[in-house]
Amino acid sequence: MKRSLLRDYGFLIGIAGVIVALDQWTKYLVRTNLAVGESWVPFDWLRPYARIVHWNNTGAAFGIFPSGGAIFTVIAVLVIGAILYYFPQIPREQVASRIALGLQLGGATGNLFSRLYQGTVTDFVSLGSFAVFNVADSCISVGAALLVGAMWVEERRSKKRDEADPVEENGSRNLEGHSG
Structure with a gap:
């Protein structure tokens, strides 16, 4: 049991660790190479x-609720706790759901570290007129979308299994029409 739990958390922490490292490294590169508000584009036609633009964000992902820094710190801690609590309950076969939670844990942890150690979150990816974001924000969003998709697929699989192998109200299998 202990070995199984360690393997489960190893998978989760492995994914989250890569995300946190990439997130913190990219934010560091932006903070050390661009002044706040300054932008960089490798090719003019791409502008x-x-x-890449250096932006400090005190609010939530994509710059929403700019004055809510403290509440988002608390929310991040609660989300991290919930992921750590529920992760072992997800069957190993549901790999997409497990990856999704790893992405979300990494994103939440990356932005939490930034809030705690910098007092603000460094955002830097600017696509068209969309809000400026960072690696952690994208991992949280991709993780949420992946989790919703995985839950939808699992629900469909479950319905197909139930239709293929119906169970009576009392919990016994319906064996009508089956020779035994």
Whole structure:
């Protein structure tokens, strides 16, 4: 049991650790190479579509609720706790759900570290007129979308299994029409 739990958490922490490292490294590169508000584009033709811009964000992902820094710190801690609590309950076969929670844990932890150690979150990816974001924000969003998709697929699989192998109200299998 202990070995199984360690393996489960190893998978989760492995994914989250890679995300946190990538998130913190990219934020560090932006903070050390661009002044706040300064942008960089490798090719001029790319400017209307994508650029790197140094932005400090005190609110939530994508700059929403800019004055809610303290509440988002508390929310991040609660989300991290919930992921750590529920993760072992997800069957190993549901790999997409497990990856999704690893992405979300890494994103939440990356932005939490930034809030605690910098007092603000460094955002830098600017695509068109969309809000500026960072690696952690994208992992939280991709993880949420992946989790919803995985839950939808699992629900469909479960319904197909139930239709293929119906169970009576009392919990016994319906064996009508089966020779035994």
